[in-house]
Amino acid sequence: MILGVVEHDRGRLEERSLEMLTLGRRLAHELGRPLHAVLVGEEARPLAARLPAFGVSAVHVAGDARLREYAPGAWARTVAALVEAERPAAVLAAGTDRGNEVMAHVAAMRSLPMAANCTEVQPGDAYLVTRLRWGGSLLEEARLSGAVKLLTVAPHAVPAEEAPVPGPPVVHELAPAFTEADLRVRVTGRIEAARGGISLTDARVVISGGRGVGSPEGFKALEELARLLNAAVGCSRVATSLGWRPHADQVGQTGTRIAPELYIACGVSGAIQHMVGCKGAKRILAINTDPEAPILAKADYAVIGDLHAVLPALADAVRKAKGG
Amino acid sequence: MGGEGGSGGWREVPINVLVCVKRVPAAGGKINLTADEQEIDTRHLAFTVSPHEECAAEEAVRLVAAHGGSSTVLTLGPEAAIEQLRDAMALGIERAVLLETDGREWDPMATAAAIVAAVRAQAAAGITFDLLLFGNEAADSGDYQVGIRVAHALDLPCVTGVKALELGDGRVVARREGAGGGWEIFDVPLPAVLTVKEGLNLPRYPSLPGRLRAKKKAIDRIQPERAGGGLEKLRLKRPKERGGQVQVLGRGPEAAPRVVDVLRELGLV
Numbered sequence: 001m002i003l004g005v006v007e008h009d010r011g012r013l014e015e016r017s018l019e020m021l022t023l024g025r026r027l028a029h030e031l032g033r034p035l036h037a038v039l040v041g042e043e044a045r046p047l048a049a050r051l052p053a054f055g056v057s058a059v060h061v062a063g064d065a066r067l068r069e070y071a072p073g074a075w076a077r078t079v080a081a082l083v084e085a086e087r088p089a090a091v092l093a094a095g096t097d098r099g100n101e102v103m104a105h106v107a108a109m110r111s112l113p114m115a116a117n118c119t120e121v122q123p124g125d126a127y128l129v130t131r132l133r134w135g136g137s138l139l140e141e142a143r144l145s146g147a148v149k150l151l152t153v154a155p156h157a158v159p160a161e162e163a164p165v166p167g168p169p170v171v172h173e174l175a176p177a178f179t180e181a182d183l184r185v186r187v188t189g190r191i192e193a194a195r196g197g198i199s200l201t202d203a204r205v206v207i208s209g210g211r212g213v214g215s216p217e218g219f220k221a222l223e224e225l226a227r228l229l230n231a232a233v234g235c236s237r238v239a240t241s242l243g244w245r246p247h248a249d250q251v252g253q254t255g256t257r258i259a260p261e262l263y264i265a266c267g268v269s270g271a272i273q274h275m276v277g278c279k280g281a282k283r284i285l286a287i288n289t290d291p292e293a294p295i296l297a298k299a300d301y302a303v304i305g306d307l308h309a310v311l312p313a314l315a316d317a318v319r320k321a322k323g324g
Numbered sequence: 325m326g327g328e329g330g331s332g333g334w335r336e337v338p339i340n341v342l343v344c345v346k347r348v349p350a351a352g353g354k355i356n357l358t359a360d361e362q363e364i365d366t367r368h369l370a371f372t373v374s375p376h377e378e379c380a381a382e383e384a385v386r387l388v389a390a391h392g393g394s395s396t397v398l399t400l401g402p403e404a405a406i407e408q409l410r411d412a413m414a415l416g417i418e419r420a421v422l423l424e425t426d427g428r429e430w431d432p433m434a435t436a437a438a439i440v441a442a443v444r445a446q447a448a449a450g451i452t453f454d455l456l457l458f459g460n461e462a463a464d465s466g467d468y469q470v471g472i473r474v475a476h477a478l479d480l481p482c483v484t485g486v487k488a489l490e491l492g493d494g495r496v497v498a499r500r501e502g503a504g505g506g507w508e509i510f511d512v513p514l515p516a517v518l519t520v521k522e523g524l525n526l527p528r529y530p531s532l533p534g535r536l537r538a539k540k541k542a543i544d545r546i547q548p549e550r551a552g553g554g555l556e557k558l559r560l561k562r563p564k565e566r567g568g569q570v571q572v573l574g575r576g577p578e579a580a581p582r583v584v585d586v587l588r589e590l591g592l593v
Contacts, residue, residue, distance in 0.1 A: 072484075101485075108477070113553060117466060138560055139560065139563050140465075141557075141559050144555055145556075146554050185481045185512055189509035191499075193505035254375040261590060262590055271351075271353055272351050273375075285586070286570075303572075303576075304572060305576035309576055313577030317581055318593055321587075
């Protein structure tokens with residue numbers, strides 16, 4: 001069988017897992033094997049009912065109470081024990097923070113290779129995988145070996161597609177396989193997200209500033225326009241490295257990945273580190289003094305000019321449009 | 325948090341920190357590949373380490389300044405990676421170890437095995453580490469596993485994706501972005517492995533005296549044995565690029581009405 005590690009946070013399904021199951025099902029189909037899923041934690045049990053829609057015929061549930069809080073080592077030990085018992089051809093997880101983390105623990109426990117953030121998988125004695133490099137600016141074709149193939153699926157690379165199998169899934173109960181040492185690292189506290197303000201990941205419009213903004217005060221013009229458009233304000237890595245903006249505002253490979261309807265990049269040159277963060281945007285508008293800036297090659301619209309002159313004029317025009 | 329350290333009346337326990345970094349090209353606006361599609365064409369590029377690892381090095385310097393102890397930077401790479409070791413020493417890292425390769429990329433299993441062997445060799449020479457810092461993932465290969473593999477081999481706890489940390493009482497409290505938003509807190513005993521993300525701190529720029537001091541420092545050079553891996557790079561290729569058809573709406577403030585037209589078309593005003 002092919003085994004998918006279905007991720008959740010306190011019982012809430014991580015949607016990227018459905019993309020993972022879609023790739024897993026295709027792989028299972030090619031190999032003529034069933035697709036199974038594993039759910040770690042009692043709170044995840046209700047998710048089992050959703051999985052046959054994605055081709056899952058059996059679900060392994062680890063319901064031990066000590067798995068209530070996320071503990072990467074214990075999650076991984078549960079998966080590793082299942083791998084030992086059931087010998088799946090491959091184990092897949094979503095290429096999220098947790099998915100990559102749990103899979104790396106499984107890989108270390110079983111001394112197996114692992115390929116992170118795959119977009120395509122071709123089975124064989126060794127698997128041929130295509131995976132992300134440089135956050136997706138580049139792709140790598142690689143050969144993944146090992147008695148069991150361990151891989152994670154790059155987020156947003158494979159659209160989730162239903163392919164129902166009939167009936168409710170067969171549920172197998174998993175006995176706890178982990179030790180106290182596997183629980184050494186677990187979530188011992190949380191700070192809930194602050195409410196209020198529109199987030200970079202949820203905003204329909206994101207307005208970012210780069211080196212061209214020139215100073216922390218320069219971001220006022222971006223914030224003013226953002227208020228009018230109900231947009232979030234982001235920035236490039238330069239702006240966080242210079243201390244102009246907090247790191248949480250960074251759009252990029254080492255910051256936040258965004259997917260707004262419109263991305264307005266002001267004084268942002270378009271380094272690949274940055275473009276990885278905004279490539280999910282439906283449209284990009286670049287405001288830049290330099291018509292040769294790399295971002296113009298990736299943008300849909302451009303205004304050539306100084307953002308300090310363009311943004312106030314744009315804010316006025318938007319005010320007029322909204323008033324009229 | 326942020327490793328500023330305590331200023332209470334009690335004596336801090338010194339901490340020995342190891343920082344592992346990887347030399348990568350400082351890719352700017354465009355990546356070009358070599359003709360054999362094995363590497364990035366770096367003929368016109370400078371080299372650096374991942375932003376995550378810059379923060380790891382900065383954190384090591386701050387922790388040792390606050391608590392006492394020592395800091396060591398380690399890399400696996402070609403002789404040229406000495407440049408990245410000296411960059412870290414210019415920030416204030418005291419010692420450096422180069423696990424010297426012939427320049428070919430090592431897969432994550434082989435890389436982790438070499439680091440584990442080096443940590444054990446240091447321990448045999450009387451140098452033990454309380455904290456091993458890695459970047460959450462390498463900027464180039466993005467394998468997300470070297471730190472975790474090292475932690476397992478050394479039987480140490482490992483927290484990944486750390487964006488704030490605090491030491492005290494033989495433990496480290498680390499914070500990372502939660503899967504459901506907000507922050508998750510982990511509290512683990514030392515020694516421990518942490519993989520960190522940019523945002524942990526704001527790295528300083530190295531001073532000129534720092535650079536001069538770093539130039540003179542000795543570097544431990546070791547030729548590690550390459551263990552078998554299991555993830556073999558065949559070739560690199562470019563993904564489908566977006567865009568290509570930019571519509572210039574105008575120059576300067578006069579372009580504002582055209583931009584509003586676009587906002588209307590997209591249903592955003």
